[in-house]
Amino acid sequence: MNGAESHALLLDRGNLKRRNRVSKLVSLSSTIAALLAVAVLLIVVGSVLSKGIGALSIHFLTTPMGLFGDTTGGISNAIVGTGIIVGIAALMAIPVGMLVAIYTTEFAPDRIGHAIRFVLDLLNGVPTIITGIFVYGLMVAGNRQSGFAGSVALAIIMLPIVARTAQEVLALVPGALKEAAYALGIARWRTLLRVTLPTAAGGLLTGSLLAVARVAGETAPLILTCSIFGQGLLTEPGEALASIPIFIFQSSESPSPEAHTQAWAAALILIVFVLVLNIIARAFYARSRKRMGA
Amino acid sequence: MEAGALSDPVLRVRRNLTDRIGDPLLRGLSGLAAALAVAVIAGIAYEVVHLAWPAITKFGVGFVTTNDWNPVTERYGAAPFIYGTAVTSAIALLFAAPLSIAISIYLTELAPSRVRRPVATLVDMLAAIPSVILGLWGILVLGPFMHDTIEPALNSVLGFLPIFSGDPSAFGYLTAALILTIMTTPIITSVTREVFETVPGDLKEGSYALGATRWEMIRQVVLPYSRAGIVGATILGLGRAIGEAIAVAQVIGGATGINVSLFHTGSTMAAQIAAQFQGAPGALQKPSLAYLGLILLVFAVIVNVVARLIVQRGTLKDTDMTVTEAGAL
């Protein structure tokens, strides 16, 4: 066989030293590459930490943004705004995403299931600025910007993430469990509610948390739907609300160093939130994998 | 097995009213949700075309090759932005792909098992950083570094090459490309790593048994086996790179021309939309931006579909998005 011949030649060649050296070089390069990636992460997070920690204070977290040019304010309205916008988006996207996953794993015939998976993949590949254009055309043009429009844009981005991870997790639920329930005459919906979903709960939670972490930092869709907001602590989703990513974006383009420091501080809060969510999500995932691995 | 659920006295055999409407209700609700997902993607396509229509009828397909963006003469074209998107994404992939392969090799073949999980997690965390924060870092840290150190160095050593000619600038194609590299590397890595992990152990051991060094084994077994997966992963990364609007807008300088020098400012389709969409009062400007969006959407969809197909064919499994991908994307 061809392969065997060429491999047999490996033994014959007398340049073992050189081959070993090449291999070691490759190993070294790969290790360096991994270290480089970790280093970049540490540099970026380190920059955010070191440059932002100075502006972080109780005052910063509890005072709304100052008016133009006034950098003595804080970001309380941005934090609350992000909370409301992302919260409403999650309330919309998580149930719908789970329902889509339930449909494709429980009810849909194979071909339709594949088609929907394809549609979800398409949705996932849509650049977020385009999603922003869509919601702008749908809700903002002729009307006005609102936190709710921002939420709709974020929900659209979350939907495929929630749905696809839910699909994967639901498919992992051991068929034996469900069949046992059906054998006892339990209705499908009850089985789903009492057997399938609880078993998959960890993974479902993971998908939801990851989706939330993903959109909490999204700026592009909010620029077109929720970037002209008023002063003070606003909580009306019907009006445009402040948000952390928009705050960072606007402050990053400012010439004043104080604004930059505030941007770093806001970035710090956002990064901590996103990374913590990610870590929790992965922990849940590992746990749920273990439970269903048997 | 979940003994608890089955021993629940609520689960009786009798099919009462709630059971009889429960099933169809659930089927209906979930079917509705699925239909909603389809409606959304259709809606996005429709709305973008609708907004772009005046520009489509005025410029036609020639828009794609026109190298002009002039609101005064109302002459718009996509060429400068397609160029910018292509250049920044190509450079990003040029760096990210080998880097990702190297990192994946490290994670699957070299890392001691105790180091593997933490390092993998750290690389995935890179993907979780919101793009606006990377843009902030780009403006305030990377940009000045490029302007003060990297670009002058490139200019003095390789300045005879047109791509490294011109004056160093904090903002431009190169800075944007580097930011994109940081964003796409974790995505390509996570998919490549998974594909590497599916390489059958006996193939690898067989190679070792025949006296291959580690690198030779990788080159002869792992890489050929994973070829489709690697290509698919790279194309997936491409999709992310072309769609990135914010971080690129923050560091690319916003010029609307085609420039050979990588130090020069420019723009990409996504960044141009992000920068100008809200403030585009020309009768044709907003539709032209929407037209850019349409081209971008078409590219993104094609890239994504091709990536999925390749990975699917290569690994012979249905491409369920894994948790790692979800986190990375």
Next chain:
Amino acid sequence: MTRRLLIVGVALALSIGVIACGSSSSDSGSGSSNSPLVGAGSTLVAPLMSKWQSDYASRSEETVTYGAIGSGGGIDQIISRSVDFGASDAPLTPEQLEEANGVEQIPWALSGTVPAYNVSGAPSNLKLDGEILSRIYLGTITQWDDPVIAQLNPGVSLPSTKITPVYRSDGSGDTYAFTNYLSTVSPEFKAQVGTSTTVKFPTGVGAEKNDGVAAAISQTDGAIGYVGLAYALSNELSMPLVENLAAKFPKPGVKSVEAAAKAVTKIGPNNEISLADLPASAKNAYPISTYTYVIVPLESEKAEALKKFITYAIGPGQEYGPDLDFAPLPKQVVAADKKAIAKIGG
């Protein structure tokens, strides 16, 4: 048990969310006096707008929300009626006026655009003129020690640093004011680039909003860029002395802007006033002065509130101007404004 609670909880939260949204949108739809006046546009007027917002809130209990997204954005948003009023330094073109379908344009503040620069080794009051500025932005003058610049500044040593022109990449009234001026003084600039809120500059670096341009200028040695007067002053950027048509080099500021406004009495049919073509008799006039306008729909739910706010802005609001380098509105402009305000609401 806990799972069931979780599901019920989510459903409850969802319904609460829907109810909250439903009630809030119907709330703001009924035109309650507590919903703020939403405006967007010019970054030039943003510093003054800030003062107006806080002062007006304490006087009248009305909140005004303003998004400084650039004049182009202001025009766009008011045309699509996504905001209650738009603010722009650039007057509406005939096409935009038509698209806007029934709006009134009212000049409500007066300031200037300054070609601020950052060149280490250059003096702080460099003399420039329209021709030089045109050529810089056309890319034909590329270094600070160019003989033409040296000629205007005899006895001054200029570094050979490369000139980096900075411009606005978003739709900007400052771009309009600046290109209007350059097109007036340089036929070549007019032919090659023209006047608009977004133009295609042959060379240079783009930045978003006045903030972005100010940032780009301060971060790049050799940079020159046009920003609103207030931004140049608050960021302590070097401002050149620009030669006006009387061959004088007035210092940019309230006085020279006021002189420019005094020299032009012609008010256009839509209240647009161009300060680019100043007569030679205006000795101390700053040549790149500009009015900034508010654009309001003639008919809208918020007509009364808008009339009150604009009346405030051109009246008591003007006293905040000079501190921020806005010159007071000339009497005839205020008179024309009042007539225009009367047309709103009908």
